[in-house]
Amino acid sequence: DIQMTQSPSSLSASVGDRVTITCRASQSINTFLNWYQQKPGKAPKLLIYAASSLQSGVPSRFSGSGSGTDYTLTISSLQPEDFATYYCQQSYSTPGWTFGQGTKVEIK
Amino acid sequence: EVQLLESGGGLVQPGGSLRLSCTASGFTFSGSAMSWVRQAPGKGLEWVSDISGFGGSTKFADSVKGRFTISRDTSKNMLFLQMNSLSAEDTAVYYCARITVFGVGQRGMDVWGQGTTVTVSS
Numbered sequence: 745d746i747q748m749t750q751s752p753s754s755l756s757a758s759v760g761d762r763v764t765i766t767c768r769a770s771q772s773i774n775t776f777l778n779w780y781q782q783k784p785g786k787a788p789k790l791l792i793y794a795a796s797s798l799q800s801g802v803p804s805r806f807s808g809s810g811s812g813t814d815y816t817l818t819i820s821s822l823q824p825e826d827f828a829t830y831y832c833q834q835s836y837s838t839p840g841w842t843f844g845q846g847t848k849v850e851i852k
Numbered sequence: 853e854v855q856l857l858e859s860g861g862g863l864v865q866p867g868g869s870l871r872l873s874c875t876a877s878g879f880t881f882s883g884s885a886m887s888w889v890r891q892a893p894g895k896g897l898e899w900v901s902d903i904s905g906f907g908g909s910t911k912f913a914d915s916v917k918g919r920f921t922i923s924r925d926t927s928k929n930m931l932f933l934q935m936n937s938l939s940a941e942d943t944a945v946y947y948c949a950r951i952t953v954f955g956v957g958q959r960g961m962d963v964w965g966q967g968t969t970v971t972v973s974s
Binding site for chain 2: 775776778780782786787788789790793794797799831833835838839840841842843844845846
């Protein structure tokens with residue numbers, strides 16, 4: 745099974761900061777990588793698919809990049825509504841999808 | 853409006869069974885693969901099961917294989933998760949999600965329900 749490891753597990757940042765979250769797969773996943781945002785008590789929301797494609801309706805301050813085993817989610821200028829937990833997910837291997845353990849973005 | 857609405861969660865004793873439902877609206881349900889994802893209290897997301905658009909193919913996480921079954925009724929726009937032999941480790945919020953193909957094999961879960969809570973306890 746493919747394992748997904750996110751770093752950091754949590755971070756503190758201020759409004760306006762540039763934030764970067766990384767996700768490493770245990771083997772190459774050929775950009776079959778999605779990013780989700782989850783706020784407390786709410787369902788996850790798809791932000792980025794195929795490593796770098798912005799889901800419809802998602803603000804352009806969110807971007808994704810990467811290839812092979814290493815991927816990055818960047819928030820160019822953190823906004824108050826962006827404080828949440830972020831998860832990466834691989835869709836490369838079957839039978840299942842694997843999520844990273846999550847990165848909690850908190851207010852500094 | 854594209855929407856998923858789960859129901860059927862509750863408190864169940866260890867070894868018991870529960871059937872979750874997910875009602876879809878606002879999109880062509882029969883053409884969409886669907887998934888169940890769960891989240892234990894204070895923990896991350898765990899994929900549970902998938903079913904293809906017309907129900908011919910199902911997949912399960914090792915943690916639930918042999919205990920859970922997934923099915924769908926396209927005439928009613930409903931997805932189901934039958935959970936048997938439940939244990940405390942199955943306590944979680946269970947989400948249904950739509951799987952969308954974005955092209956060249958790329959897939960993502962682009963629509964989620966609000967979740968239904970399953971608690972396994974005596």
